[in-house]
Amino acid sequence: MSATVGQARAEAAARLAAAGVPTPEVDAELLVAHALGLTRPQVRLHRAEALPEPAAQRLAALLARRAAREPLQRLVGETGFRRLTLTVADDVLVPRPETEVLAEHAIAATPPGGIVVDVGTGSGAVALAVADEARPGLVLATDASAAAVAAARANARRCGLWVDVRHGDLLTPVPDGLRRRVAVLVSNPPYLTEAERRAAETEVTRGDPAEALVAGPTGHEVTDRLLAAARDWLAPQGHLLLEVAQPRAEAVAARAEAIGLRAVRLHADLAGRARVVAARQPPRAHPAAGDAA
Ligand SMILES: C[S@@+](CC[C@H](N)C(=O)[O-])C[C@H]1O[C@@H](n2cnc3c(N)ncnc32)[C@H](O)[C@@H]1O
Incomplete structure (x- = not known):
């Protein structure tokens, strides 16, 4: 079963924290929002819904780059x-x-x-x-x-x-x-x-x-x-x-x-x-x- 938006956000935050990113929670929410084409409040609103596969793939790529410490602003543009x-x-x-x-x-x-x-x-x-x-x-x-x-x-x-x-x-x-x-x-x-x-x-x-x-x-x-x-x-x-x-x-x-x-x-x-x-x-x-x- 695919992860929900909320689960994906929590896993992303844990991964970024492990990589030493200083603000893992905020960055995770912004990257989930960017992968889904949503705003941060919308991410919270849709947290119980399944994360669609294309968005999951986009999020995985974004997380790999952020964990390698690319600036968040350059990732979200x-x-x-x-x-x-x-x-x-x-x-x-x-x-x-x-x-x-x-x-x-x-x-x-x-x-x-x-x-x-x-x-x-x-x-x-x-x-x-x-x-x-x-x-x-x-x-x-x-x-x-x-x-x-x-x-x-x-x-x-x-x-x-x-x-x-x-x-x-x-x-x-x-x-x-x-x-x-x-x-x-x-x-x-x-x-x-x-x-x-x-x-x-x-x-x-x-x-x-x-x-x-x-x-x-x-x-x-x-x-x-x-x-x-x-x-x-x-x-x-x-x-x-x-x-x-x-x-x-x-x-x-x-x-x-x-x-x-x-x-x-x-x-x-x-x-x-x-x-x-x-x-x-x-x-x-x-x-x-x-x-x-
Ligand atoms: C520290 S950045 C500041 C950019 C922007 N004002 C900001 O605060 O985000 C310096 C800017 O000055 C530009 N710059 C450097 N030498 C310059 C020059 N001789 N004449 C005009 N612009 C120059 C750079 O291309 C760069 O965009």
């Missing part, structure tokens, strides 16, 4: 980010829960009708959260990876939100007419060294492209280039918000101050670690941009 469900694409970083903190600061900083630019948008997570939860006039997102640009556009369609996603290096794809008009410049750029990436390699990072994580030998390379460009794009009193590696948070804050940004602050992630550097353009325009002082 989607992940939650704030209020949104985003498709997880090959060669694109899976958005992390800690980046929801960066998005929260970007949402809070966005004035109604303001221009928001998300540099290195990946799946589009931060840009889409701003479009979803704030009232921006325009959200523009850039990424150097063609796979990320395609993923962000697909996620915008999926979420029914409008974000102008452009392919290219940092702020290069942003139209010149937006110089000194950006109210919020937000980015979760690559900020690790190769050694840090290897040390941090866990199942969470499996499948993430190295270019999304590694900045260069110091970890500061991409952040430094972004800081160098930021003052030409930010409106007076515009906000710069950067996710950073905790060990370099103070150094990035000092670099932001050194280029003349004001109100430089560090914000903590959900685990209490300083992970977001926030800074503001001074009220008067950047003298190098040609405005009267």
